[in-house]
Amino acid sequence: MADKKNFWKSLKDYNNDPEFLKAKTNEFVEGVTDDFNPEEMKGLSRRKFLALVTASTAFTAAACSDYYDKGEIIPYNKRPENGLPGKANFYASSDRNGNAVLVKTREGRPIKIDGNPEHPISQGKISNTGQAAIMNLYDPTRIKSPKKDKKSTSWKTxxxxxxxxxxxxxxxxxxxxxxxxxxxxxxxxxxxxxxxxxxxxxxxxxxxxxxDNNRRRAWEKCYGNSVLPSIKWDEAKVILSLESDFLAREGDITENIRLFTDGRDVMKSSDFNRLYTAEGGLSLTGMNADYRLRIRPDFQFDFVMALLNEFVNVKNSSAIQLDNSIISELKKYNLKDLITRHNLSQEKISYLVNDLASVNGKSIVYAGDTLPEEVHSAVNLLNEVLNNSAIYNFTNANVNLxxxxxxxxxxxxxxxxxxxxxxxxxxxxxxxxxxxxxxxxxxxxxxxxxxxxxxxxxxxxxxxxxxxxxxINHDLESWNYFKTRANVVTLQQPVIAPLYNSRQTEAILLTWLAGAFEEYKEDVYHKYVQSEFEKEIFNNSNSAADFQTYWYSSLHDGFVLTESKVENKSSFNSDAFVKSTKVKTDEDSFIVHLQPSYFIGDGEFANNGWMQELPHPVSKITWDNYAAISPAAAKALDVEIGDMLDIKVGERELSLPAFIQPGTAEKLVCIELGYGRSVIGDVGADAGFNANVLLGKNNSSSYISSAQVKKGDGNHELVSTQEHHAVDDDFTKDFHKIRNIIREGSVEQYKNDPEFLHHDGHKIFSITDDVEYNGNKWAMSIDLNKCISCAGCATSCNIENNVPVVGKDQVAVGREMSWMRIDRYYSGTPEDPEVSGQPMLCQHCDNAPCENVCPVNATNHSEDGLNQMAYNRCVGTRYCANNCPYKVRRFNFYNFRDHFADSFYEAPVSSLVNNPEVTVRSRGVMEKCTFCIQKIMDARSEAINEGREIKPNEVVTACQQSCPSNAIVFGDSNNPESEVSKYRKHNLGYHVLEELNVRPNVTYLAKLRNTHSEDA
Ligand code: SF4
CATH class of the missing domain: 3.40.50.740 (Rossmann fold)
Structure with missing residues (x-):
């Protein structure tokens, strides 16, 4: 018999060192648990740590039915029924604004927020901030216990x-x-x-x-009640959006996007809706317009009145009978004069007027929230004149509590x-x-x-x-129910016990109402919510079930449908309209338009790195706000991008960097609010400028007239993820079209010649044989007719795949880590640009040029067509990034979690946000989109367990899941039943840079602009 080998781990072991031998008898090496002392975990007390662990148990216990209201908490020494370590649980809940969500938890820890797919409004989608709210839960700067005069105190005191x-x-x-x-x-x-x-x-x-106070007040004056209908965007053939960013910043944006893009679905019809926008600053909605008019917000009233005059007095085509007082008031406004005065395109306005007249009630005119009440009243009348009432939806009207x-x-x-x-x-x-x-x-x-x-x-x-x-508690630690629509109630349930010594707002108020600190109980508001829900919802529901069953089933679904009691609007009140005063304008001086930030909100998300680093959808600037001005204004003021501008309105002053934004109206400065917080965590510190200082008292609109604007001293670096001068740079101008990166046509062109995209196709040669894929072959399609560049996919990808935040200084040197970016290209002129957006990610090429150059075979091809990365093998030569024609590979120049903001993302609490299904990469490693390999593996394991093949559309990637327009489709392209295989065969389908013969597995559907045939 061979000698038993003597394995040893160290010289101490080899020499039988007595200390070492003693240590071998201990199960745990001394100090191994030191890092796991909850007392020393920053901001996490022992009491709360235990609460966290025990709560995990309760949530897992509840996993069988997706609601948490199971009562007692039991220790985790026995696996709870149906709670499987490594298996995710999902809970329906809601954020504090009543947006329905589905929360994914792993071992009791929430890791991802998506929309609730069953909810009639959300339909599985949620905004960028709604997704990013998960980071706010784990924000280490959260207040951990009550404070009195800045010192910690007890709840009792x-x-x-x-x-x-x-x-x-x-x-x-x-x-x-x-x-x-x-x-x-x-x-x-x-x-x-x-x-x-x-x-x-x-x-x-x-x-x-x-x-939306101005919209609401105007509606009340025009129709006698303040219950605003929602809009059936999907039924409108022509949409005129006046200074409204309804696709990104106003109303229920996921619903707006879904309904709007439903009217641009090539798989259903090539009869697209047509979007006109009239706006001062270039918005995301304006980027998606078929026709965009450049007009300052303070001229919108004149514009609407001139349109009214055109229909009522010039064309004599009003759908309602109007009072003489209105008719004579309208005669003061003339469309031709307005076109001349504001240098508008006569051609676009003619198209607009003819389109609105021709669709007879299938159009909607929609004014933005920041416009004054008078504009909203005039818009209400214009919709009456155009007979657009059928586009209002009263069944799910917006409720104002x-x-x-x-x-x-x-x-x-x-x-x-x-x-x-x-x-x-x-x-x-x-x-x-x-x-x-x-x-x-x-x-x-x-x-x-x-x-x-x-x-x-x-x-x-x-x-x-x-x-x-x-x-106070985070939304994911709270109970409530919300009524934002007339026909649906959305429930909120906690998916984790409070991480800190916090309480829910309403529970705090109820304790004070009870008159003694001892009256506080953990379930005080839970019981209150249940009892209110029983009185208000259950008792009016005609349900055959008892209350507990009804409550659990409502929690499980996350919502209940109720009967809508909103009545259709009454007839238009002419008196109120005539009494409205004309909006005053000062044409000769600058106006300042203060707007909501796309991703920071009113400052609520200023400490959220994902939202700070997500590039602005139009300018692509990160980590800052700025004063957007037109190219002509920049020339007149002698400023370049980043030069400081001094802005003065009355006694109010602000200096902030200029940004030259193509498409901005003249004598207009657009500034987003929410930045420049002075009391904030490490992430949001020093990000942007506080433009709230320009706000006036009780501003009814958020533009301010008669501003003085001049070049200030010095400059401030604005960091963008895309080049600044694409629209007027001779070299890069229209590069995206010349190289066929973006392919577009018009609806008319497509109807006349469905194959128009492929007449000038390249003949592709290859010196190697094609590889055959006999099993699954993963592929994606992105329909550019539906994609509106909202970046919801990029946010979802960042969260799902543990993509690190790198900070402004690293973005400045091109080291952002996002696996998915939304490229934005301009064409046309700087004054009147046409904008094209394109989500860009690893194309998982069959002939991947990155694979051939990797000296250690860290990146290679899988049997099911994935371009995959072995992180452990990567030695960081970055040859692959150099060789990738799509520039989608990202290199970890640092351990960014440790490097950024004083190790913010490596704090014990903030790192809880990481998805355990995805490797957290470290310094020196290359990374990129994996087509959500973890989700493919999950589906494969399900299929194997159930003894079947993976279904054609079973795998849903993170970007696909969140896309509110359903522009992204993923699946098995070898399966003719899969959606993606149909998109890949569509005659609008193309591959970016296909002449390189790298054979991408991402197919884009060319964008069709619904312009008039004369423009095709
Ligand atoms: S593909 Fe991405 S950017 Fe485009 S609409 Fe969908 S989520 Fe938004």
């Missing part, structure tokens, strides 16, 4: 002191001012009503930096504060110090209040001036 202050206010009849944002939950409204019952001096004020409860007049709040009428000020997750106009001087006014209480998740400018700061 905080509650007792605040209850005393509230009682004092009641006794002395001084005001209690509660400041909130828009409320979408009937249960929250009831809590606040209960609060007013107990404390009659309480007044609930409400503000939102961006809102709490109208009777809240006071939206900030002037009156500030006056009360300044007059020392307020004893207690309570900010319910609001940040008025940052949001409200500088002229209000909110911080100074609030200093006259004895007790300021701020309930928030992370420190902000208002918590900084507060006596008490109370940490």
């Amino acid at each position: 905080a509650d007792s002191n605040i209850i005393d202050a509230l009682d004092l206010a009641k006794g002395t009849e001084k005001k209690i001012a509660i400041l909130t944002h828009k409320i979408s939950s009937p249960a929250t409204v009831n809590v606040l009503n209960d609060f007013i019952q107990k404390y009659p001096t309480a007044v609930v004020y409400s503000y939102d930096l961006f809102n 709490g109208d009777e409860l809240v006071n939206t007049d900030m002037d009156s709040l500030i006056a009360s504060l300044n007059n020392s009428e307020v004893e207690v000020l309570i900010n319910l997750n609001t940040n008025p110090v940052f949001h409200l106009a500088a002229e209000y001087n909110f911080a100074e006014a609030a200093a006259k209040v004895n007790t300021i209480v701020t309930l928030c998740e992370t420190p902000n400018e208002t918590s900084d001036i507060s006596n008490f700061v109370l940490p």
